[in-house]
Amino acid sequence: MEEKRQRLVISLSALCLAVAVMSGFDYYVLALQWPGTVCRQTSHCCSSNGCCRSHPLKFFTIHGLWPQYSYGGWPSCCRPTTFDGNKISRLKTILEEYWPSLYCGSFSTCFGGKRPFWVHEVDIETHGTCGYPEIQDEYDYFSTALYLYSKYNVTKALKKAHIYPRGGRKYLVGHIVSAIEFSFGAMPSIVCKNGSVQELRLCFHKDYQPRDCLVEGENSVRRNHCPRYVTLPSYKPHAFGNSTEGISNQVNVEHQSYQ
Numbered sequence: 001m002e003e004k005r006q007r008l009v010i011s012l013s014a015l016c017l018a019v020a021v022m023s024g025f026d027y028y029v030l031a032l033q034w035p036g037t038v039c040r041q042t043s044h045c046c047s048s049n050g051c052c053r054s055h056p057l058k059f060f061t062i063h064g065l066w067p068q069y070s071y072g073g074w075p076s077c078c079r080p081t082t083f084d085g086n087k088i089s090r091l092k093t094i095l096e097e098y099w100p101s102l103y104c105g106s107f108s109t110c111f112g113g114k115r116p117f118w119v120h121e122v123d124i125e126t127h128g129t130c131g132y133p134e135i136q137d138e139y140d141y142f143s144t145a146l147y148l149y150s151k152y153n154v155t156k157a158l159k160k161a162h163i164y165p166r167g168g169r170k171y172l173v174g175h176i177v178s179a180i181e182f183s184f185g186a187m188p189s190i191v192c193k194n195g196s197v198q199e200l201r202l203c204f205h206k207d208y209q210p211r212d213c214l215v216e217g218e219n220s221v222r223r224n225h226c227p228r229y230v231t232l233p234s235y236k237p238h239a240f241g242n243s244t245e246g247i248s249n250q251v252n253v254e255h256q257s258y259q
Contacts, residue, residue: 025067050100065145075130157183186210192226
């Protein structure tokens with residue numbers, strides 16, 4: 001009987017340790033998307049789609065801040081929670097500008113139902129709650145991502161290296177990677193689609209210091225289907241009334257910090 005009890009204690013201890021390990025994470029990915037690549041795929045418009053603004057987006061926008069495991073993969077569906085929009089009311093104007101959804105429709109969530117883009121990112125059936133306890137709530141999640149986006153300004157770093165949209169001009173992928181590494185001291189990861197940059201990802205330690213995105217022994221450029229030369233395409237917005245017109249004027253003060 002005593003032996004069975006000891007075995008049970010050992011089994012429960014091992015289970016608790018496994019749960020503790022799996023519930024943690026090792027680093028963050030700040031995923032940024034190039035609107036020119038994403039918005040060229042837009043087939044119809046809606047009021048929530050940033051591709052439908054009267055003026056095209058000409059800077060990288062935020063896709064998400066994602067906790068990751070060093071051995072590959074990421075935590076998701078960590079704990080159910082209720083999204084409280086009031087907590088991010090002060091950030092809404094900035095989020096509309098720099099963290100727009102570039103798609104229409106709702107997103108499925110881990111615990112049932114469909115919700116808007118921001119809720120999908122934070123509630124955080126998918127990402128945000130998985131950053132706990134480093135990330136405590138909705139405001140913490142979004143403000144952290146905005147802080148990193150502002151401090152490590154990819155659009156500005158590439159412009160300094162003379163990399164910016166210019167017709168169909170092609171850029172060496174290695175040049176893009178080198179420009180980011182020179183500016184921030186860590187290597188990014190690039191995701192491409194049809195020969196164009198779709199996402200540029202920055203990686204950070206849990207103390208928000210930059211780290212290389214490359215997993216040892218892997219080639220992230222090849223892994224994410226990037227050719228040797230890529231483009232940063234422009235696009236023509238699909239018209240959708242004036243529902244989003246004027247947003248840029250509302251964020252003139254904040255805009256200086258982000259571009």
